[in-house]
Amino acid sequence: MAQTGEEERVGYLRDLIAIRTENPPGNEKRAAEYVSDRLKKYAIPSEIQMVDKDRANVVAFAGKRDGRKVILTGHLDVVPPGEGWATDPWQLTFAKDVCHGRGVSDMKSGLAAMMSAFIQVKQQDTLKNTCLILAFTCDEELNGKGTRKFLETYRPDPDTRVIIGEPTSMEIQIAHRGVIRLKLEALGRQAHSAAPKDGSNAICALSRLIAGVEEYHRQRQKIHVDLLPPPTASCTMIRGGIKDNVIPAAAECIIDCRTIPGDSPEKLMGELKRILDRIRLPEGASYQLSPILEMPPGMTDKKCRTVALAEEAYENIMGTAPRVKDFPACSDMPQFTGLGLETILWGPGDIREAHKTNESLKLYELHKMALLYRQFILISDREDG
Numbered sequence: 001m002a003q004t005g006e007e008e009r010v011g012y013l014r015d016l017i018a019i020r021t022e023n024p025p026g027n028e029k030r031a032a033e034y035v036s037d038r039l040k041k042y043a044i045p046s047e048i049q050m051v052d053k054d055r056a057n058v059v060a061f062a063g064k065r066d067g068r069k070v071i072l073t074g075h076l077d078v079v080p081p082g083e084g085w086a087t088d089p090w091q092l093t094f095a096k097d098v099c100h101g102r103g104v105s106d107m108k109s110g111l112a113a114m115m116s117a118f119i120q121v122k123q124q125d126t127l128k129n130t131c132l133i134l135a136f137t138c139d140e141e142l143n144g145k146g147t148r149k150f151l152e153t154y155r156p157d158p159d160t161r162v163i164i165g166e167p168t169s170m171e172i173q174i175a176h177r178g179v180i181r182l183k184l185e186a187l188g189r190q191a192h193s194a195a196p197k198d199g200s201n202a203i204c205a206l207s208r209l210i211a212g213v214e215e216y217h218r219q220r221q222k223i224h225v226d227l228l229p230p231p232t233a234s235c236t237m238i239r240g241g242i243k244d245n246v247i248p249a250a251a252e253c254i255i256d257c258r259t260i261p262g263d264s265p266e267k268l269m270g271e272l273k274r275i276l277d278r279i280r281l282p283e284g285a286s287y288q289l290s291p292i293l294e295m296p297p298g299m300t301d302k303k304c305r306t307v308a309l310a311e312e313a314y315e316n317i318m319g320t321a322p323r324v325k326d327f328p329a330c331s332d333m334p335q336f337t338g339l340g341l342e343t344i345l346w347g348p349g350d351i352r353e354a355h356k357t358n359e360s361l362k363l364y365e366l367h368k369m370a371l372l373y374r375q376f377i378l379i380s381d382r383e384d385g
Contacts, residue, residue: 005116006367012038012112013366014092017101021138023077025054028138028146031076032058035115035136042119051138051149059150060134062118063127068384069156070377071133072114073147074165074347075140075332078103084357097363104361105349110165111136113348113366117373129384132377140332144295147332151339161306161380162336163373167349168327170318170365170372172310174344175227176327178259178297178334180268183252184209185288186240186281190249199247200284203240206251209287210235212275213255219271225260227299227326232258233272254292261299265291298333298343306342309383313375317368329354346372 019031029048035058036046046060058076081089081102089102118134121127133154137146156162166173186206191199217233224230233255240251257268269289276287300307302324314322327333327345336343348365 009112009116009366009370010363012115013099013104013109016108016111017092017103018090020090021077022080022102023139023141026077026138027054028076029054029056032056032136032138035111038115039119042123044119044122046134049149049153051146055138055146057135057137057146057150059154060118062122062132062134063130063381065131067127067129067131068380069131069133069160070380071135071156071160071162072118072165072373073135073137073150073162073332074107074110074114075146076111076136076138077141078106078108079141079355082357086358089359094363098360099363100358100360102359104353104359105167106351106354106359107166107347107349109349109361109366110167110347110369113369114165114373116370117377120374121377126378127381130377130381137332144332144335147335151335156339156341158340160341161309162341162343163310163376164331164333164336164343164345165347165369166327166329166331166345167351167354168345168347169350170314170346170348170369171323171325172307172314172344172346173325173327174302174307175299176297176330176333176345177228177231178263179293179295179330180257180259180263180265180291181293182255182257182265182269182272183290183292184213184255185250185252185290186285187287188247188249188282188285191247193245193247196247199249200282202248202251202285205281205285205287206238206240206253208279208281209276210253212279213272216272216275223260227302228260228297229258229326229328231260231263232256233268259297261297263297265294295330296334296338298331298337300337300343304342305383306344309380310344310346310376312379313372316379317371317375327351
């Protein structure tokens, strides 16, 4: 069968967009089966790796099974489309050289480009030193269960090279901040709103505590780490009160902290408490601070071979030197870098389009990234020869 080209890549993207994998609930099994079926048409076997009910990864291999591993990976799930789309979010639509649909940037175009490159390399059968692995996973948008399952099952060697096809506008991105979320609870005493002195207003207490969070954010903004933006601390959700004529006994907010290497929930809570403990609360009020989520940062050495090979591949295809920088969002990268694996984020699409209404993609990036992935694989294989 002929090698995949532009028409086939667009077809992969169109079909993947049409498979609704919004997370929650995910339902990525259908997309995994679709990828497996497309690979089968090129006589390429694959494994459907079940992670949960209706949730699955798909994994395929090419090249020398005991060679240096190169992993092309990305996530099958997308965020819900939300309201206000000008077109059907589950149908790939075009406006000149731009296409729209939920997941066109984040990150089903990355999957389509990786499928194309993988099939071409597999068909040509020229890999002599590389074990090429295609691994599309579920649940990246919430808990990362798919990537954990993949890594627990296949346990890649320490010298494995990993490319995650997140939307980087084809730039090579090698680091991103992590996330720690804290719950800040203000506790007071309930009373009738006609007699507020009989109670202790938890909402008033929380408003003062939030000012302390803002002070902590300003302190965090003074910290600088190579490649990464400064860390942050932001109140993102708030809840309090039970009725419009009741002084509330409880109110809470969620604090989203974007983190850097060395941060931990214990460290952040200790630093924040030193600020909050200085705040004068209404009489009878107190507060509690607790962690509710931790996602570590990811970082790869800018001077490592994986980055150098990606730079060489980019120059060969694009004719110019690439930008190497940070990724502004989060990804499954820390699960790979946590094992010591050289990992880069490199894919079509703009991260600023991710999770947006009317999400868009410059179509030429889909085709260029397929060439870039293939070039990376071939020069990596030659280097190991």
